[in-house]
Amino acid sequence: MRSDHADQRTDGVVNVVLVIAPDAELDPEAGERLTRQLRSEIAELDVESVRPWPGGTVPDGAKGTDPLTLGAVVVALSASGGVFTALVETVRDWLGRHSARHRVSLTIDGDTIELERASAAERRDLVDAYIRRHTGS
Template sequence: MDVLVGLTPDDAADAEESERLTRRLVAELRNLDLYTLQVLSDGAPPENSKGDLVTADAVALALSAPGGVLTSLVGLLQDWLGRQSARHRVSVTINGDTIELEQATPEERRQLIDAFVRRNGAGGE
């Protein structure tokens, strides 16, 4: 399964802070069971992808994941956002279907994530 993760730092974050956030997120993603993890610059979609998958100001990560990792990925991103002091946004795109995660109530995030995983996990994992 090919997944594109976009990180859009809070408006108050400067370039150095954005880079630091990206490094920390990538370090945590490396703990997942992934086939590949590719860091992209300037929101450019991965080679051979179709369409503009993230906004130009987002930092994107392209991953190819084995089955069963989608729930773990989204849980990791949700946890990571919850530990941040600023309002950063993370988007996850699979086959053109995008979910945007940001700091919200746990119940709102759970409902959003459950629906996304159902749409993309059943056939893709």
């Protein structure tokens, strides 16, 4: 069993690692503000917790290289009840509201999806396939 938190499923709780990379052209303060906004929106969902990624390095399989400039968080959520779908939809909606080149990757059980400059239809198809893989629907 791998030891990183992204792969643990215990007591019906799944840990999803989100790596948030704001547009590189933004100043660091604006990027941090956008990252806090997304974390806040996720915290409003029916998730168990949203916490910074521990250990100072981005987890294996997650896209991104610098956890100090990228917001890396672990979202613990129930393995059932549609919370995972709501999480992915929240990230997709957040990306859609911003015209800059932000990037968010989600990693669950070593499977990573990266959302960025795809068209809305391409992003929808990609997200739908990812959700099906992790919810069995």
